Amino acid sequence: MRPLTEEETRVMFEKLARYIGENMQLLVDRPDGSYCFRLHKDRVYYVSERLLKLATSVPGDRLVSLGTCFGKFTKTGKFRLHVTALDYLAPYAKYKVWVKPGTEQSFLYGNHVLKSGLGRITENTAQYQGVVVYSMADVPLGFGVAAKSTQDCRKVDPMAIVVFHQADVGDRVPVVVTAGPQGGEGQKAASLER
């Protein structure tokens, strides 16, 4: 486990800024506690200081996860945002897309959003802008990239893709075994959630 280098921080923040823009400062500098980003086995975890100090007592090869996993760095150094970051992207998202009830299921199965399934879209969305996808009941479903700007969305035909799917809450996430009250002797792995 280690903090991110300057280069890695820049790459990750660029990715996050596509979705939440300058609201990222609310993640970095929180009024209710000291939170930081730490890298463990190529994955970036957003973790509070208290939890980080607890995690230092867990050996590195036994530590599975801590705090919230935002994403991971690929072998070529690119940052891939995971759906587990949605809890932090959704409240601060700048550009949102609402999908109709029928398209929710399709999106959760990993398909792109077509014009026919588009309910609402934030005004002034640029093309290839990062967007957070909501259901009509304002439940965050995942995030994606706008394939067309808002103006183009009005003109395009109903079968055209308007949002490229990136991650949704239907994704399979590895199940984490949390340390039980019996103690750590029999446990193979330890994870600290939230």
Added chain:
Amino acid sequence: MDQRDKPELSQPQQPHLLGKQPEESDQLGRQRREKRERVARNEFSRLRNLARASSFHPTGHQGRQELGRAACLARASTASLGRFQPRLPRESPLPLPRSAGSGKKKRRFAPLLGDLAAERGRQLELVRTLAKPPPLDVARATNKQLRQEDAEVASTSRAKGRKRSERGKRARGRGTPQQRRRGQQKQQRPAGGKRRKR
């Protein structure tokens, strides 16, 4: 000298070689001798090059740098990797830099629980620079450029229009450059929505 070498025959015994040099009489022997000399010369140069490349001297003489490196290695080749080795009389008291023997340096990261406030400050700076809108809005700039070009073309065509009307039908029929471009654009647009009958 091997057995195959024939002794040189004197001239009178070889009347067909009159007028030529006596050494040329034994061609095979000459070839064999030359080959042996070539091989020996090659072998010698090979060994010499090898010695030069590997800094090995058969008489045991080594340069200053080689001896220094050998001394370092010998010093570190102990059970404690040279840490408790007594120093030689004229050896420097400072340990040699780690990069002396190896080529790569170990990558070092910031401490895990370093100054969190400073880290936050640095990240906030980064956020501020990233969240700034780009200085050049490409769409707006290109639109502006196109509008300028259209305005220029319109003004020049208006000036030329009077001269063209004097020329005759052909010039009038083609229309202004703006009209021509609009016509082209109309053709290029894909038939979206309406289905064409095939």
